[in-house]
Amino acid sequence: MPSPNEQTTAVETTTRGAKTFNHLDLLESQAIFIMREVAAECERPVLLFSGGKDSAVLLHLAVKAFRPAGFPFPVMHVDTGHNFPEVLSFIDETITSLGERLIVAKVQDSIDKGRVADPGENGSRNRLQTTTLLDAITEHKFDAAFGGARRDEDKARAKERVLSFRDAFGQWEPRKQRPELWHLYQGKVLPGEHLRAFPLSDWTELDIWQYIARENIALPSIYYAHEREVVERDGMLLAVSQFVHPHEGEHVERLSVRFRTVGDATLTGAVRSTASTVEEVVEEVAGARVSERGATRGDDKFSETAMEDRKREGYF
Amino acid sequence: MSSTTHREETTDLLRFATVGSVDDGKSTLIGRLLVDTKQLFDDQLDAVTEASVRRGTGEVDLSFVTDGLRAEREQGITIDVAYRYAATPSRKFVIADCPGHVQYTRNMATGASTADLALVVIDAQSGMKEQTRRHCCIAALLGVSEFIVCVNKMDLIDWDAKRFDAVEADVRDLAAALGVKRVTVVPVSALLGDNVVEHGSTSPWYRGPTVLGALELAKAGDWAGDETGEGTTTRLPVQWVIRQVGERRSYAGMVAGAPLVAGQRVLVLPLGKETTVTEVSTYDGPLDSAAPGISVSVDLEHDFDVTRGDMIADVVNPPTVTSAIEATVCWFGAHPLKVGDRIRLKHTTHSTPARVTAIESVLKIDTLSLEPKEELEENEIGVVHLATATPLVVDDYSKNRITGSFVLIDEKDHTTLAAGLVGLPQILPQG
Numbered sequence: 001m002p003s004p005n006e007q008t009t010a011v012e013t014t015t016r017g018a019k020t021f022n023h024l025d026l027l028e029s030q031a032i033f034i035m036r037e038v039a040a041e042c043e044r045p046v047l048l049f050s051g052g053k054d055s056a057v058l059l060h061l062a063v064k065a066f067r068p069a070g071f072p073f074p075v076m077h078v079d080t081g082h083n084f085p086e087v088l089s090f091i092d093e094t095i096t097s098l099g100e101r102l103i104v105a106k107v108q109d110s111i112d113k114g115r116v117a118d119p120g121e122n123g124s125r126n127r128l129q130t131t132t133l134l135d136a137i138t139e140h141k142f143d144a145a146f147g148g149a150r151r152d153e154d155k156a157r158a159k160e161r162v163l164s165f166r167d168a169f170g171q172w173e174p175r176k177q178r179p180e181l182w183h184l185y186q187g188k189v190l191p192g193e194h195l196r197a198f199p200l201s202d203w204t205e206l207d208i209w210q211y212i213a214r215e216n217i218a219l220p221s222i223y224y225a226h227e228r229e230v231v232e233r234d235g236m237l238l239a240v241s242q243f244v245h246p247h248e249g250e251h252v253e254r255l256s257v258r259f260r261t262v263g264d265a266t267l268t269g270a271v272r273s274t275a276s277t278v279e280e281v282v283e284e285v286a287g288a289r290v291s292e293r294g295a296t297r298g299d300d301k302f303s304e305t306a307m308e309d310r311k312r313e314g315y316f
Numbered sequence: 317m318s319s320t321t322h323r324e325e326t327t328d329l330l331r332f333a334t335v336g337s338v339d340d341g342k343s344t345l346i347g348r349l350l351v352d353t354k355q356l357f358d359d360q361l362d363a364v365t366e367a368s369v370r371r372g373t374g375e376v377d378l379s380f381v382t383d384g385l386r387a388e389r390e391q392g393i394t395i396d397v398a399y400r401y402a403a404t405p406s407r408k409f410v411i412a413d414c415p416g417h418v419q420y421t422r423n424m425a426t427g428a429s430t431a432d433l434a435l436v437v438i439d440a441q442s443g444m445k446e447q448t449r450r451h452c453c454i455a456a457l458l459g460v461s462e463f464i465v466c467v468n469k470m471d472l473i474d475w476d477a478k479r480f481d482a483v484e485a486d487v488r489d490l491a492a493a494l495g496v497k498r499v500t501v502v503p504v505s506a507l508l509g510d511n512v513v514e515h516g517s518t519s520p521w522y523r524g525p526t527v528l529g530a531l532e533l534a535k536a537g538d539w540a541g542d543e544t545g546e547g548t549t550t551r552l553p554v555q556w557v558i559r560q561v562g563e564r565r566s567y568a569g570m571v572a573g574a575p576l577v578a579g580q581r582v583l584v585l586p587l588g589k590e591t592t593v594t595e596v597s598t599y600d601g602p603l604d605s606a607a608p609g610i611s612v613s614v615d616l617e618h619d620f621d622v623t624r625g626d627m628i629a630d631v632v633n634p635p636t637v638t639s640a641i642e643a644t645v646c647w648f649g650a651h652p653l654k655v656g657d658r659i660r661l662k663h664t665t666h667s668t669p670a671r672v673t674a675i676e677s678v679l680k681i682d683t684l685s686l687e688p689k690e691e692l693e694e695n696e697i698g699v700v701h702l703a704t705a706t707p708l709v710v711d712d713y714s715k716n717r718i719t720g721s722f723v724l725i726d727e728k729d730h731t732t733l734a735a736g737l738v739g740l741p742q743i744l745p746q747g
Contacts, residue, residue, distance in 0.1 A: 036555045156384055
């Protein structure tokens, strides 16, 4: 059976003006337009950077939107403390080479201050990130936060505006979204409120990978096939690490895997893969039968509306 | 499908919105289209099946593919737009599945404002309803020039060709009155799938394309302006000033109307000074020309004081500079819009305080005529006059959807209260 992704394979092109522009050019232009609009309309934006592939694309688009000047906003990493080391070093190297300012908001600090309960070393910190993120937004008085979320990821995200309003409690109210007409993005909020801005709203997973291939965007090595020890749990392959220990009866295997998403290490599953180059990953993604989050994210499996529930609280 | 071409990139992008009354089957149709074209991943389809079982809907409820919010599934209605993505070998689709209820008109307008095409869904049993007319009217008003009309639930009327013909005649009359240029009418069963992706055997009397076939044949990507000559010449609303190395400044924005070409003679507005574009570029380097919808930065021969909110436009057929406009307004505010109201207006990249100087009329959906009225109530469409504190650089909406559109924003809480179109509604009988 063909994959949902496989169907984006046309080779036809049309000429619009002298240069030929394809759908990736249009998606890129739309994202750059959104970033410039938010930078112009909002007082204190911030770009959220997890080190994942979508935020790597977002950072690349910021370069294209604002260079040769510096970014008109800092970059912020919400650090769960449950990281893949490859991702942490990627974040540091990337931001250092760009010469931009990095703010790190740590879930551990929220735990130490008693803002959230410690789920223990092996418990998920996914949901705790919300408090850390909202506290950092309040502390720095950010009125807009760029995120790399895409509408094809989840049915609640499919409902969200490009500029998504958050009330003074950081909450998303899906029944009361602001109208968003044409490309007239409205960036003003009252003090204490903020916006989430999603320049990649209309991109699919395959668009992201095709763009990474075209633009030669660097990613953490765990996005490409490598051998590592994993255990199968709740239908997912979890990497054995200081945060994930095999339970009794679980069988540790050494497999060739890669990650389709990057999140809290206790909840982010790997997929079996031998795709070790970006071209091979594009091929693999194009043939996938299981969605990106379905294959890899334990955080979406808690209930039918897990993402909506977290988004209402102020999650990414 | 070839397995060696994934690195090649689809070119063509068609944006369409579903339009029609509540419960006529818009979300089910989109669900059917996505399932039958294999756009859904296995786990997504499993989740829809599981949710259907849990809610005891009997069959798999395909509307759950797009109705993803808790409240939507509880009530069995669509509250806000869901965006879904699909692709065939010939094009990529951005689908806005819009709500049908009148109280969510603002969300429907959100979905339709960027659409190239409307997928109109009508229940074959009841035919066109008031709300179908209203939504078709809003879509046409927003400049959607092509309709694919799905006469749905044909299985419930035993594929009665006469009934289909009657609904088709009604909808073609309406489309003609609204000035819609291209109309395809397809008899379908979204529930069973006939004529959605495959023809099926139930309607041998129907010789037209399937819904998917019609979507593949539709004209794509003209909403930002194209080269047909029907719209305006080149416009570049200035979004952002980029300081290059040294004293040089470039002006960033998205091209609208017609391609922007290096060497083009342009006006800087509202300043009114003429100059030449010395370079059109992106981060990747200079371009000879950039099409509508492409984000670029330009360098100008002269060092004028150009800032965000200004517009760079072709010297031939330039836009109008004015502080007083006549416009068509779709009002979404809970309180009526009245003469004298002060409001913030955002047009292209420019925001300005504005005041309502006159309300002329309201558009009657049933007769498609304008009737005198002194205020606009929620979800009404009317003709108003606005005066702005700083001048606007505008075109008629019928000529350019970018430079002819604006929104009205509450000055106190910054909520968007109206969609505005420069000029009279274009759907009215001309003359």
